[in-house]
Amino acid sequence: MAPIPDNPGRPPRRITGMRSTDAHEGPLTPDAERDLVRRLISGDEEAVRILYGRFGGAVYGLGLRLLGSPEAAQELTQDTFVAAWRKAAQYDPARGRLSTWLMVIAHNLGVDRLRRESRRPLAFVEDVERLAGEVVEAEGRIVDRLAAEEMLAVLSSAERRLMGLAYYRGWTAREISLHDSIPLGTVKTRLRSALIKLRRAHGWKREL
């Protein structure tokens, strides 16, 4: 699959090194995902380590972005994997990939915590575009900065901003609409187009 030709000025670049996929022997097959979940339900330590090895970095990074501190990100990571163990029996492969399911758990926990504590991330995220630089410098070991840049390149600047507010700050479409004085319907439409573009770009990366 080719990347979305939304940015004709930049040639497609091979994206490598995203921990949740090719850093660990390629994507999991549906059978492997089911097996991993079965082992998780039984409390198999090795299954937890495999799951963490694949997705720990993504969950931790999301926690950093949402909550703004390494300590809070670590707590979120721990809570996410415990919640995944608790909910493992509810996982239905027919409704989505294991990685998607796990990241939804992490995001919901993170947004709940943001709302509960009525605070915003310490690192104020005005725009998702800043992701590619900030986290690298703060952590020094982000898996692949180029991957993030390439993925973001498929979004328009308006879509990047909306994704930043919705996903990394947990704002509702209505809150964004009021804050940015954009019609609610436009916010929803842009969020949808942003998600579809990111999905396609991510799919292209996975196929490499």
Place this chain on the structure above:
Amino acid sequence: MECSHVRELLPEYALGTLRAGDVPWVREHLTACAGCRKETAELMEGVEAAAALATAEPPPELEDRVVSAVARAAGRRARRRRAPVAGLLAAALLLALGWGAAMAGRAERLGDEAETARRVAAEAAREFGLFLEDLSGEGVREAGLRSTTSSVAGGRAIVFDSDVPGASDWALVIVGGLPEDEGPYRAKLRGEGGSVRIGRLWPSAEGRLAAYALFGAIPGDQEDVVVLDGDGAVVLKGPLEPR
């Protein structure tokens, strides 16, 4: 509900920012509509891509912390399976069913709103059941929360008064069906000697609001649990009863 209306909400559903009150019926629609399920799955993959953008290297010690935390949780579950707590869980579920039946009667008159409240209360009771599995039953009191108005709202509270020196007492409240625009809602324990604040109720999942609090020691004379709206009026109330 028409697909066009649901699809308008799916981006927020996938992003996890959809209004809590809308989640249950969107989820219900998805169980019956393959087209919207497909759209949701695609949007979810977009969300996963957004998550991957923030991938960062965690500190090396975090892996062992995560593994230990899951092992602790799994250990607790294994221990409680051996504990004589089946009766507690069964009681919690029976209470949930009773409350659900009462709400179902109202549902006929009040439609989807009551159905949502009933489902939320039943799910809250199931979650309480999981908590109860961890307890011996000593010092546990429970309150079914009923609306003081004609509202279809309801919920459940549980209070644990530990007799172990140094151990914390705690209270947990989960409610559903309260109108969003009349909050913020707060929960309290009430007794002859005064009231004890449990805390503000925050949106949880699927239209629920929840609050919990840890206490050094809960005063022993607490008789009921109340939920107050933004104006301080009692909107839900229930007597605490031993399990």
